[in-house]
Amino acid sequence: MNHKIMKWHEKDKLESDFLSAGLRVYVIGHENGRFEGKWNGIWNLPLKIADGVNFGVLMDDEASINWLPDFCKGFTFGGDIERTFEIGELSIHQCGFVPKLKEGVCWIFRIKNRTDKKITFKFIANPVTNLEWELKQTGDIWKERKYLGTYDERRKMILMRHHKKPNWLMLFGSNHEPEYVCCDVANVNECRAEDGFPGPLDHCIGSSLLVYKIDIDSEDTVEIRFALAGGDATFNLLVDEYEELIGSTEKLLDETKKSYIDYIQNTLNFKSGIKHIDDAFMRSNIGMLLLKHYQHGYGLGFMAGLPHFPIYFGRDTAWTIFGSNCIGDFLSSQCALALLARFQAKTDGEDAVKVPFYRGEIPHEIRMDGTIYYYSVDATPLFVIALYDYYRWSGDKIFVRYLYDNMTRALGWCLKADRDGDGLIEHGPEGFLVDTQWMDTYFRGKSGVDVQAIFGHAFLCGAEIAGEFGDYERRDTYMKRYNELKTLITERYWDESKGFLYDTIQPDGTLKKDMTVNAVIPVFFDLVEPEKADRILAWMESDDFTTPWGVRTRAKSDPEYDGNSYQKGGVWPFVTGWVAYSEFARGNFQEGYQKIRQMTEMQRFSRIYWKEVLPGDTQPESTEEEGPAGCFIQAWSATIYLYSIVRGLLGVVPHAPKRV
Missing domain, CATH: 1.50.10.10 (Glycosyltransferase)
Known part of the structure; x- marks a missing residue:
């Protein structure tokens, strides 16, 4: 079968809801990558893990972050989600997917410099933790956002856990070393060039910022990968899960696409x-x-x-x-x-x-x-x-x-x-x-x-x-x-x-x-x-x-x-x-x-x-x-x-x- 007919493409009205799912974890957001909406986010039942992960670009000469969904030019689904963004002379291709049996989500970004000179900018990742029992999503009367958070330098990841339930965890990171990390961010535009870590007993609200300095030569392309793992599970299990997601991203992507194609063909x-x-x-x-x-x-x-x-x-x-x-x-x-x-x-x-x-x-x-x-x-x-x-x-x-x-x-x-x-x-x-x-x-x-x-x-x-x-x-x-x-x-x-x-x-x-x-x-x-x-x-x-x-x-x-x-x-x-x-x-x-x-x-x-x-x-x-x-x-x-x-x-x- 022609694999092209197994994909669908959208180039307009990209605010429509979209579902990406493995057998364990599912993600609800908009086609353009935005996560706004009460029910949108990343789920590993019976928990919601995160309200979403927001990605953006901050150019050296700009004061505010360019959030990628505002610059989305196209969306394709074929087992994985592919999006294209254009910000100035940057062409950004995003591939996001949920591996079939894993307790997490992966993203791969390929960023191309289309100019004739070197470009330096900051790539922003903003995971918004929300470790919440699924049933509580039915009402907003009472919500508790208290987490204990830290940054693991060796694994290049943040770790957020519920302040009362140690098995409720969210891990997020990249294959790149961040320039700085803020683990407790009320306003993402106020976190600038300094690490913000709560104390080991201090509660944080769950919104974090990881900032990566990116240099790209003329007509060159840089790849950066991200992974999120989470749910109601042991620390060791989720760390192992995270390390596989970030270390075997391409292999998991191939498996995800193959599983999708096999289902359609069979x-x-x-x-x-x-x-x-x-x-x-x-x-x-x-x-x-x-x-x-x-x-x-x-x-x-x-x-x-x-x-x-x-x-x-x-x-x-x-x-x-x-x-x-x-x-x-x-x-x-x-x-x-x-x-x-x-x-x-x-x-x-x-x-x-x-x-x-x-x-x-x-x-x-x-x-x-x-x-x-x-x-x-x-x-x-x-x-x-x-x-x-x-x-x-x-x-x-x-x-x-x-x-x-x-x-x-x-x-x-x-x-x-x-x-x-x-x-x-x-x-x-x-x-x-x-x-x-x-x-x-x-x-x-x-x-x-x-x-x-x-x-x-x-x-x-x-x-x-x-x-x-x-x-x-x-x-x-x-x-x-x-x-x-x-x-x-x-x-x-x-x-x-x-x-x-x-x-x-x-x-x-x-x-x-x-x-x-x-x-x-x-x-x-x-x-x-x-x-x-x-x-x-x-x-x-x-x-x-x-x-x-x-x-x-x-x-x-x-x-x-x-x-x-x-x-x-x-x-x-x-x-x-x-x-x-x-x-x-x-x-x-x-x-x-x-x-x-x-x-x-x-x-x-x-x-x-x-x-x-x-x-x-x-x-x-x-x-x-x-x-x-x-x-x-x-x-x-x-x-x-x-x-x-x-x-x-x-x-x-x-x-x-x-x-x-």
């Missing part, structure tokens, strides 16, 4: 000849790669989205596996499924905030600080669906056998989910969420239509797997429950006058007639008759739901519609993908293709990634109004696009077990 490649569709496919694939995360003691999984959800969500992971399966990234699917199985509830109990969980339940949240929360009604059945989807694509009967016990426990939990004996699945508020299905910002209890469809399909998937292993009693039990739920969806939720499905049945038994996108889930999982499916999709195609950039979560005519809300009218790539695949599955090629094109519009508004949610009324690119809150990169938004292309547009039907 997963499904797709070329339609339509640039927007092909670009969105490639960037969806890369978005999944960037959200892969390995946490020691947990394993490899997918973070749900950044910056707000650096968490292994059970629900999100299952939907994300649909994407990794259909592009052939089976190892990631295996790891993510095994991670969920590892934290499946082994017995009944209560979590840290006294919310009950029950044997067989798949967690809602697996947080990087060790906290596990359950209380999700759909994570458990979605685990079964994702496992079966993996089996259909991979034919890997051994791995499915390995998790068969987990599957039966999950479906045992599902069989008990009808709490009031009416045949339907119940859900309601537990933990700190208003409700426990995917629309968790408002109450949809007691029995959402999408929840019935997800459980119904999970029972069908479980029956198929049980039959593969000759477990016919369980197969028959699961099939019976599948047929019951399939029948009840039509009997209890269908509104013949509207040609639509009611959104939910309330605790008092009354039907709630909200017009929401959840009605398409029974179509997605093939649980309603063709004529009813077509009537539901006709609503989705109408202006009530569809915008030029995707599908609203709620009909515009609904009394509770709000186009700027998170889940009551905002446009989600995720739900647009539901509709796209459902159209293709019903044989509506033109309508499915139209939804694919709308999804590429969403991706274009995001420039690089798939956002979580966009406004429902105003086209995102044509307004400066604030849209619904959400992540700038979201896993299931990317993977539902991949799924819609492969399963929908291309019509690929997985049946690997029949071939293996």
